[in-house]
Amino acid sequence: MTTPSNQIEIPLSKTKLFLLFAGSLVFVILGIWLTWYELTTSPYHRKRPYFGLVIGPLANIFFGTAAYFLCKKLFDRKPGLIISDEGIFDNSGAFNIGLIPWTDVLRIKEVSVGKQTFINVVVKDPLAYIARQKEPIQRRLMKMSYDMYGSAIGITSNGLQCRRKDLLELLKANFRKWKRKQNQIVNDNHIS
Template sequence: MNKVEIQLSKTKLLLGIGGSILFVVLGIWLFTHSYDFQNTTSRLPQNPTFIKTIGILGVLFFGGTGTFGIRKMFDDKAGLIIDDTGITNNTNASSIGLIKWSDITKIRTGQVGSTKFLLIYTKKPNYYLNKVKGFRRKLMEGNNRMYGTPLSITSNTLKCKFSDLEKLLNEKLIEQREKMPNR
């Protein structure tokens, strides 16, 4: 198999950073204007503590995604490398590097809202979980609870369409299985 490298899309990263900045600003605004929601006729929550909490959570979450996007803007590594060894993932905050073909049992599509992603199921999910610590591990543990695998790949930061990525990885998995008769 030839080595396939899919680069990170600087345009998609810039759009994501822009969106993160807008949501950080909104979170700050909610925090500083939480008392403005009291005694309104709107259907929104009117508790200032709740509004402040939403603001803080927004700043933390979108500040984190913005920081990740900025770091990726200066990352020269390919977003995804597919070769005879496996899939080397560098697409998202919970990426762990190489996922060996011999470990992969199946690839499925997941979706949250309009965002699609590929779920990579392996024989040894704990092996991959144990490769990371801290916040990345928490992300992967959440993924494992929700989908039964800690590993996911998104095309949101790649220079390719999701459908092309899905087709490529499924074809490569079939190709690798044909090479491994003991599977």
């Protein structure tokens, strides 16, 4: 959706977010069941001793955390992503990155993690974006992303009302447009 002030707003998809939230809750319930089964079943009847005591709590931590962030997003009324002449305002995922000015952006690339593909925004000073995060878990996850993939900022279309391919092209096109505008300004100043 385009607004009159030359910015593109991509809303959060409440349907996608709800389905992800429901899926996370299913895995939390399975984690609880695995743990309960392990604690209440005789060791002689189990094929893999202590499997449920390891996998169950891990599932609860991972999918419980995902459910928490997805629940917060379900009630978020702000657009998921805004692309403007100033840059990208990212509110699409668990981390509210805020404004990423085009002046900070070095490149926009795709990164695959298993079967999931993310759009990474490579910025000049990723540590500054990591430091902006208020929650320690978010800072740690962004630092891990930076260490593994070279970018602390990953944008996914999973919770947005658009497809990843379209979002990637939209981001790259607007970045190219901004760079052309900057080159034109430099050339105009150089001629004067």
